[in-house]
Amino acid sequence: xxxxxxxxxxxxxxxxxxxxxxxxxxxxxxxxxxxxxxxxxxxxxxxxxxxxxxxxxxxxxxxxxxxxxxxxxxxxxxxxxxxxxxxxxxxxxxxxxxxxxxxxxxxxxxxxxxxxxxxxxxxxxxxxxxxxxxxxxxxxx
Amino acid sequence: xxxxxxxxxxxxxxxxxxxxxxxxxxxxxxxxxxxxxxxxxxxxxxxxxxxxxxxxxxxxxxxxxxxxxxxxxxxxxxxxxxxxxxxxxxxxxxxxxxxxxxxxxxxxxxxxxxxxxxxxxxxxxxxxxxxxxxxxxxxxxxxxxxxxxxxxxxxxxxxxxxxxxxxxxxxxxxxxxxxxxxxxxxxxxxxxxxxxxxxxxxxxxxxxxxxxxxxxxxxxxxxxxxxxxxxxxxxxxxxxxxxxxxxxxxxxxxxxxxxxxxxxxxxxxxxxxxxxxxxxxxxxxxxxxxxxxxxxxxxxxxxxxxxxxxxxxxxxxxxxxxxxxxxxxxxxxxxxxxxxxxxxxxxxxxxxxxxxxxxxxxxxxxxxxxxxxxxxxxxxxxxxxxxxxxxxxxxxxxxxxxxxxxxxxxxxxxxxxxxxxxxxxxxxxxxxxxxxxxxxxxxxxxxxxxxxxxxxxxxxxxxxxxxxxxxxxxxxxxxxxxxxxxxxxxxxxxxxxxxxxxxxxxxxxxxxxxxxxxxxxxxxxxxxxxxxxxxxxxxxxxxxxxxxxxxxxxxxxxxxxxxxxxxxxxxxxxxxxxxxxxxxxxxxxxxxxxxxxxxxxxxxxxxxxxxxxxxxxxxxxxxxxxxxxxxxxxxxxxxxxxxxxxxxxxxxxxxxxxxxxxxxxxxxxxx
Numbered sequence: 050x051x052x053x054x055x056x057x058x059x060x061x062x063x064x065x066x067x068x069x070x071x072x073x074x075x076x077x078x079x080x081x082x083x084x085x086x087x088x089x090x091x092x093x094x095x096x097x098x099x100x101x102x103x104x105x106x107x108x109x110x111x112x113x114x115x116x117x118x119x120x121x122x123x124x125x126x127x128x129x130x131x132x133x134x135x136x137x138x139x140x141x142x143x144x145x146x147x148x149x150x151x152x153x154x155x156x157x158x159x160x161x162x163x164x165x166x167x168x169x170x171x172x173x174x175x176x177x178x179x180x181x182x183x184x185x186x187x188x189x190x
Numbered sequence: 191x192x193x194x195x196x197x198x199x200x201x202x203x204x205x206x207x208x209x210x211x212x213x214x215x216x217x218x219x220x221x222x223x224x225x226x227x228x229x230x231x232x233x234x235x236x237x238x239x240x241x242x243x244x245x246x247x248x249x250x251x252x253x254x255x256x257x258x259x260x261x262x263x264x265x266x267x268x269x270x271x272x273x274x275x276x277x278x279x280x281x282x283x284x285x286x287x288x289x290x291x292x293x294x295x296x297x298x299x300x301x302x303x304x305x306x307x308x309x310x311x312x313x314x315x316x317x318x319x320x321x322x323x324x325x326x327x328x329x330x331x332x333x334x335x336x337x338x339x340x341x342x343x344x345x346x347x348x349x350x351x352x353x354x355x356x357x358x359x360x361x362x363x364x365x366x367x368x369x370x371x372x373x374x375x376x377x378x379x380x381x382x383x384x385x386x387x388x389x390x391x392x393x394x395x396x397x398x399x400x401x402x403x404x405x406x407x408x409x410x411x412x413x414x415x416x417x418x419x420x421x422x423x424x425x426x427x428x429x430x431x432x433x434x435x436x437x438x439x440x441x442x443x444x445x446x447x448x449x450x451x452x453x454x455x456x457x458x459x460x461x462x463x464x465x466x467x468x469x470x471x472x473x474x475x476x477x478x479x480x481x482x483x484x485x486x487x488x489x490x491x492x493x494x495x496x497x498x499x500x501x502x503x504x505x506x507x508x509x510x511x512x513x514x515x516x517x518x519x520x521x522x523x524x525x526x527x528x529x530x531x532x533x534x535x536x537x538x539x540x541x542x543x544x545x546x547x548x549x550x551x552x553x554x555x556x557x558x559x560x561x562x563x564x565x566x567x568x569x570x571x572x573x574x575x576x577x578x579x580x581x582x583x584x585x586x587x588x589x590x591x592x593x594x595x596x597x598x599x600x601x602x603x604x605x606x607x608x609x610x611x612x613x614x615x616x617x618x619x620x621x622x623x624x625x626x627x628x629x630x631x632x633x634x635x636x637x638x639x640x641x642x643x644x645x646x647x648x649x650x651x652x653x654x655x656x657x658x659x660x661x662x663x664x665x666x667x668x669x670x671x672x673x674x675x676x677x678x679x680x681x682x683x684x685x686x687x688x689x690x691x692x693x694x695x696x697x698x699x700x701x702x703x704x705x706x707x708x709x710x711x712x713x714x715x716x717x718x719x720x721x722x723x724x725x726x727x728x729x730x731x732x733x734x735x736x737x738x739x740x741x742x743x744x745x746x747x748x749x750x751x752x753x754x755x756x757x758x759x760x761x762x763x764x765x766x767x768x769x770x771x772x773x774x775x776x777x778x779x780x781x782x783x784x785x786x787x788x789x790x791x792x793x794x795x796x797x798x799x800x801x802x803x804x805x806x807x808x809x810x811x812x813x814x815x816x817x818x819x820x821x822x823x824x825x826x827x828x829x830x831x832x833x834x835x836x837x838x839x840x841x842x843x844x845x846x847x848x849x850x851x852x853x854x855x856x857x858x859x860x861x
Contacts, residue, residue, distance in 0.1 A: 119468075119472075120472060127470060134490055138490055138494050145497055
């Protein structure tokens with residue numbers, strides 16, 4: 050288990066850093082206006098702040114996680130839960146917009162910025178993190 | 191013929207009482223109030239074998255000592271109404287504290303069935319409970335349950351059935367209170383037995399309560415005309431005080447000792463394991479991350495509420511557009527046609543469009559409440575509030591304010607300190623209730639496309655910040671002193687069930703529907719009349735009564751960049767906030783349009799800039815929420831002075847904040 054925790058722990062921390070980076074980009078883009086990027090940010094300061102918080106939680110007690118301590122596992126668990134809430138929320142918004150277009154008879158198009166594609170992608174990329182939770186009995190104080 | 195029986199559900203808060211109530215009664219339930227108080231009374235029914243069973247859900251209480259309204263209601267029902275059985279719901283994972291109430295119920299002579307709920311959580315904590323032994327000691331059936339998963343309901347129904355059938359009137363489980371005190375209890379019991387007015391109560395219970403100096407029981411004895419017993423009890427009480435301890439503390443200690451003794455026999459504690467609740471709490475109540483995570487949850491709530499409701503809103507929009515067309519093509523009388531299409535369909539329809547948002551908001555808040563997260567939110571905010579001199583006890587009524595300010599202000603009754611209570615009442619209307627949501631959605635949808643959820647969230651945030659600042663100011667100016675500390679229980683996290691959250695959502699959201707059919711309907715008909723006459727149907731609104739009123743009020747709002755329609759909508763919003771939107775629907779006569787929501791937004795874009803629209807949203811947030819709130823402020827403060835003060839400060843603050851937003855917007859170069 051220890052080796053698996055190490056691999057998934059480091060992987061989760063990398064995803065955490067990606068969350069933080071994109072959160073910062075979102076916040077900066079709110080202040081500076083549109084950015085010329087492949088995945089243009091939604092310029093929503095709150096969305097950026099939330100992504101930054103998720104990333105910080107995933108990274109904050111990474112050492113404790115690698116040391117097989119419950120405290121580290123706690124931070125990973127909350128990071129996973131928040132990532133799921135935000136990721137699923139954006140997917141539901143996307144589904145709702147598609148349904149809305151059908152109701153009012155308009156053509157629906159996928160908009161990477163409106164549905165915060167990076168938040169959905171990071172949620173999916175973080176899913177392997179849940180594998181650690183299954184072995185939580187092996188963690189200690 | 192089936193027999194009719196009454197049972198009551200009693201238990202500590204957050205033990206799964208509602209889930210068990212819903213599980214027993216299904217949809218056969220209704221909600222009212224207990225006589226004379228504003229505590230909610232839930233009644234339901236179910237049938238089991240040859241028995242029709244009425245279920246009364248008592249308020250959640252920790253004990254039967256009548257310190258709060260909830261405890262008084264629960265105790266009065268048990269000792270006065272004497273239900274055929276009392277189902278005491280016990281949280282198995284927190285059994286020590288929960289059994290205190292069980293012991294008190296048995297002492298009061300109730301026919302108790304123990305529903306030992308959350309057995310899975312107890313097991314997760316490594317606890318093993320010998321339920322048979324527990325039943326033997328308590329002389330009451332004990333049913334292990336995991337109510338959220340539907341486990342144990344059949345056994346519970348059978349146990350209730352058997353218990354009612356047997357009708358064991360005189361259960362003899364008694365706590366030993368020590369030789370000397372027992373002698374006094376027995377002696378008093380003899381006297382109580384001779385008092386004709388006390389025949390319906392268990393003698394031992396009355397004797398113990400007299401020794402505990404229970405004011406309510408003393409009054410019952412006085413009403414029974416047995417003054418001698420009161421004098422005798424007083425003298426024994428003094429004796430106990432001198433020799434042992436304060437009688438109230440003494441009896442409570444003895445009960446806890448008894449509970450400890452029981453647990454020594456029936457409970458095996460396992461090694462400390464971290465449960466999911468422990469792990470979640472490590473972060474969700476963390477000193478750095480607690481508040482940001484709370485903000486993240488609230489933001490996600492409003493983002494979800496706004497965005498996911500859109501297709502449902504548009505479906506309602508299409509429906510009202512169709513209804514308007516049908517009405518206008520079938521009604522030939524111009525005045526009646528205008529009343530139905532522009533007034534009723536345009537006005538009420540433009541408010542009902544927001545029904546999905548309101549239902550979704552309540553659904554998400556119910557999910558958060560049922561999961562146990564809202565208790566953590568209160569806890570993390572309490573720390574911050576106490577640091578700046580505010581009472582943490584205020585936060586729970588403040589959170590309720592997100593739903594409706596009226597019950598939220600009533601909930602301040604749980605705050606004992608008068609200064610803390612007054613501050614909470616006065617700032618509670620700043621918490622953005624669901625009635626303001628239609629205003630935010632309409633304006634955010636018109637002016638802040640793409641970031642509507644965040645703009646709406648910012649309104650809620652603004653309300654919280656203003657409430658904190660105003661509390662601080664009121665504390666410094668009028669209510670000097672330290673706030674009282676908050677002591678609260680953290681229930682374990684639970685997976686919320688869709689059914690339970692949906693029932694909560696319906697209970698709260700249906701209030702909006704009732705309002706739409708009553709006060710909003712009446713409001714828009716009045717607005718239609720004022721905006722149609724004296725010219726009559728089809729005449730220019732600029733010549734109507736409402737325009738006269740609007741032009742008269744508008745100069746006050748002119749510095750904020752609002753036209754007379756905006757001003758007059760705010761005036762009518764005094765009655766209920768949703769009428770602000772209803773008024774716009776009527777002004778623009780959009781009842782026969784296919785996409786009235788879009789047309790309304792287009793009309794607003796011509797009358798506001800993003801800055802003046804944001805200032806308008808802030809004004810709608812801050813100025814008096816509705817007439818009902820003013821009424822409840824008067825009722826709860828018992829003072830016209832504080833009621834008028836609340837109205838005046840909210841109006842002044844609303845204007846000030848709107849002016850600051852307008853000025854800042856212009857300074858920063860926004861149009």
